[in-house]
Amino acid sequence: xxxxxxxxxxxxxxxxxxAAQQEQQxxxxxxxxxxxxxxxxxxxxxxxxSGPVIVLDPAHGGTDTGARGENGxxxxxxxxxxxxxxxxxxxxxxxxxxxxxxxxxxxSYDDRAAAANAFRDAIxxxxxxxxxxxxxTVHAYYDQFAAPIPLATTATNGSKPIVTETNGLIAWDEAQxxxxxxxxxxxxxxxxxLAQSFSGSPSASIAAPVRTLRxxxxxxxxxxxxxxxxxxxxSLAAAAGPLAAAISDGIKKFRQSNSAEVx
Amino acid sequence: MPRNLKIILGILALAVVLGLIxxxxxxxxxxxxxxxxxxxxxxxxxxxxxxISTPTDVxxxxxxxxxxxxxxxxxxxxxxxxxxDPVERSRQLLLALIANPPTVGQRTLPxxxxxxxxxxxxxxxxxxxxxxxxxxxxxxxxxxxxIAVNSIARTLESNVPGLRRLKILVHGQEVDTLAGNVDLTxxxxxxSAPVAAQTVSQSVKPAAASSVAH
Numbered sequence: 001x002x003x004x005x006x007x008x009x010x011x012x013x014x015x016x017x018x019a020a021q022q023e024q025q026x027x028x029x030x031x032x033x034x035x036x037x038x039x040x041x042x043x044x045x046x047x048x049x050s051g052p053v054i055v056l057d058p059a060h061g062g063t064d065t066g067a068r069g070e071n072g073x074x075x076x077x078x079x080x081x082x083x084x085x086x087x088x089x090x091x092x093x094x095x096x097x098x099x100x101x102x103x104x105x106x107x108s109y110d111d112r113a114a115a116a117n118a119f120r121d122a123i124x125x126x127x128x129x130x131x132x133x134x135x136x137t138v139h140a141y142y143d144q145f146a147a148p149i150p151l152a153t154t155a156t157n158g159s160k161p162i163v164t165e166t167n168g169l170i171a172w173d174e175a176q177x178x179x180x181x182x183x184x185x186x187x188x189x190x191x192x193x194l195a196q197s198f199s200g201s202p203s204a205s206i207a208a209p210v211r212t213l214r215x216x217x218x219x220x221x222x223x224x225x226x227x228x229x230x231x232x233x234x235s236l237a238a239a240a241g242p243l244a245a246a247i248s249d250g251i252k253k254f255r256q257s258n259s260a261e262v263x
Numbered sequence: 264m265p266r267n268l269k270i271i272l273g274i275l276a277l278a279v280v281l282g283l284i285x286x287x288x289x290x291x292x293x294x295x296x297x298x299x300x301x302x303x304x305x306x307x308x309x310x311x312x313x314x315i316s317t318p319t320d321v322x323x324x325x326x327x328x329x330x331x332x333x334x335x336x337x338x339x340x341x342x343x344x345x346x347x348d349p350v351e352r353s354r355q356l357l358l359a360l361i362a363n364p365p366t367v368g369q370r371t372l373p374x375x376x377x378x379x380x381x382x383x384x385x386x387x388x389x390x391x392x393x394x395x396x397x398x399x400x401x402x403x404x405x406x407x408x409x410i411a412v413n414s415i416a417r418t419l420e421s422n423v424p425g426l427r428r429l430k431i432l433v434h435g436q437e438v439d440t441l442a443g444n445v446d447l448t449x450x451x452x453x454x455s456a457p458v459a460a461q462t463v464s465q466s467v468k469p470a471a472a473s474s475v476a477h
Contacts, residue, residue, distance in 0.1 A: 066443060067403040075403065109439070118336060129446065130404030133333045141405055146428055146450040208409045209446040224405045226333070
């Protein structure tokens with residue numbers, strides 16, 4: 001991503017003088033100076049797609065199976081199946097959907113975050129299945145950061161402050177810190193719907209330091225279904241419909257609350 | 264019977280006898296190796312989970328946070344000898360947390376987990392270094408990993424004054440996650456989270472005096 005931006009910047013910097021020269025020539029068509037051959041420049045890179053995007057992240061993948069049930073169920077397979085079903089349902093509502101993986105690969109945490117950070121108006125939903133918990137319940141999580149130690153304290157022991165924000169730049173590893181409140185609201189909206197669809201689920205979301213969410217520069221929520229133990233592939237796959245409905249409804253309420261705040 | 268056939272049959276009989284002898288020998292060697300491994304495991308636990316006793320030990324009612332249902336932890340009051348020294352006190356508490364859950368269902372950390380080292384920095388940061396088992400034998404999932412970390416953090420903050428935050432290491436190293444989900448690269452706030460529900464009072468023999476079941 002950075003490389004693309006940098007390449008774009010360099011491209012702009014290199015082509016600007018040529019464009020200026022061309023404009024000058026058009027203004028003075030009588031100039032007889034020898035003309036250099038026209039530059040063969042590549043077309044400019046396509047701008048990033050605009051508009052809201054929902055990034056669905058099926059957790060784990062590849063050699064990282066995630067939770068495993070006694071019946072041979074692997075979290076990585078179930079979450080991919082559920083993510084595909086959720087994508088279809090959300091796409092029917094007209095949302096633009098991106099999957100962080102659509103096969104048995106295992107993108108790094110940074111690659112998963114980058115899938116959301118490439119867009120200006122994204123919402124990141126990571127889908128998990130747990131090893132434990134009451135089967136049939138679902139929990140929504142938003143990221144939780146430790147409170148930064150005051151600088152006066154860190155200066156005495158030589159350690160770095162946790163927040164490294166300077167000149168408006170945010171450290172990649174801390175990107176979610178700016179969105180904790182927004183993610184909390186989104187998680188609560190989704191959890192409220194989940195509590196109605198999945199009996200026994202809590203009514204409020206939970207704060208937890210989920211690694212996948214930390215570098216996401218957008219509202220981000222992890223949703224975990226319980227569990228690979230005590231569930232069948234069919235029962236877990238059947239969760240996709242109500243899960244998609246809860247995600248879709250939660251996102252709508254979240255956007256409405258944002259619009260109300262702007263007004 | 265032809266002479267050649269007799270020779271072949273003789274060689275075959277000899278091979279069978281030699282095979283049986285070596286099979287017995289292999290079985291014996293396997294038994295000895297298994298016994299040695301078990302003894303090694305016992306010795307490792309005897310060293311790493313050895314009873315901790317200090318001159319300042321006083322038997323007090325400590326609050327140890329074990330699982331209370333599938334998705335939360337709650338304190339259980341345990342009578343246990345605890346040191347006045349915060350480092351030793353923390354080690355005694357974490358040993359009890361690992362070794363003495365009242366029931367199997369209340370266990371929050373894998374039974375094979377050992378606390379390799381524990382120290383406290385001057386700014387109140389507690390560093391707890393656990394063996395690989397805390398990661399390799401932990402059931403993967405945000406819920407189970409969060410319960411594990413919560414049980415450690417809440418047990419320390421309820422019984423060791425002055426701690427501000429917790430850092431968890433695995434086998435002496437900083438790791439990305441506990442078992443694929445919960446982030447261990449940062450710190451966990453202590454003495455800031457709401458304390459869970461009702462305290463269940465129970466008399467449990469102290470970790471220092473108990474043997475670790477494996």
